[in-house]
Amino acid sequence: xxxxxxxxxxxxxxxxxxxxxxxxxxxxxxxxxxxxxxxxxxxxxxxxxxxxxxxxxxxxxxxxxxxxxxxxxxxxxxxxxxxxxxxxxxxxxxxxxxxxxxxxxxxxxxxxxxxxxxxxxxxxxxxxxxxxxxxxxxxxxxxxxxxxxxxxx
Numbered sequence: 001x002x003x004x005x006x007x008x009x010x011x012x013x014x015x016x017x018x019x020x021x022x023x024x025x026x027x028x029x030x031x032x033x034x035x036x037x038x039x040x041x042x043x044x045x046x047x048x049x050x051x052x053x054x055x056x057x058x059x060x061x062x063x064x065x066x067x068x069x070x071x072x073x074x075x076x077x078x079x080x081x082x083x084x085x086x087x088x089x090x091x092x093x094x095x096x097x098x099x100x101x102x103x104x105x106x107x108x109x110x111x112x113x114x115x116x117x118x119x120x121x122x123x124x125x126x127x128x129x130x131x132x133x134x135x136x137x138x139x140x141x142x143x144x145x146x147x148x149x150x151x152x153x
Contacts, residue, residue, distance in 0.1 A: 021147075031128070035121035041113045044087075047072075051080055052089060052114045055106050062095075063102040089113060 012020075040049040047070065054066050067077035081104060084090040089110035095101035106114065129137060 032121050032125065035124045036117045039117035039120040044089075044113070048080060048084060048089075049114075049117070051077075051084065052106065052110055055090060055104050056111065056114045059105050060103055063092075063104060066104060084110070 036053075037046055037049060040046070044052075050070060051066060054069055055061065058065065058069075063077055063081060064074065066072075066081070067074050070077065072080070081090060081092055081102075085092050088107055091105050091107050093103050093105075095103050129140070132140070
């Protein structure tokens with residue numbers, strides 16, 4: 001795939017920038033997901049592993065939050081969490097401030113499983129990026145920081 005052409009002054013327009021993000025970010029995410037999924041614990045489905053990732057990033061999130069983020073119906077998300085609780089990866093508690101709310105968090109075992117897969121994915125990503133020059137890696141770092149500022153919620 002060839003890079004998009006920039007305007008004569010070297011700048012790219014909003015439309016070109018959006019196309020690049022829409023094209024390249026999914027390629028990077030596909031690579032990261034492949035590595036993380038290859039290191040998930042035996043018998044853990046990809047959606048279950050994604051749920052662990054959500055809980056890792058958003059400890060104390062509600063079951064409804066997880067269902068919404070993952071695009072699952074609440075009963076489906078609840079069954080998935082039940083399985084993760086039974087396997088010892090997740091703790092499910094009723095909120096002290098609102099007994100209708102179920103709060104999810106990773107157990108030590110769940111955190112350990114997620115960390116192992118994450119470390120492996122990072123090592124593979126480092127290996128992939130090692131072919132770049134130092135200035136290229138610095139440029140990517142600056143671009144990632146810029147994207148973080150724009151997309152942070």
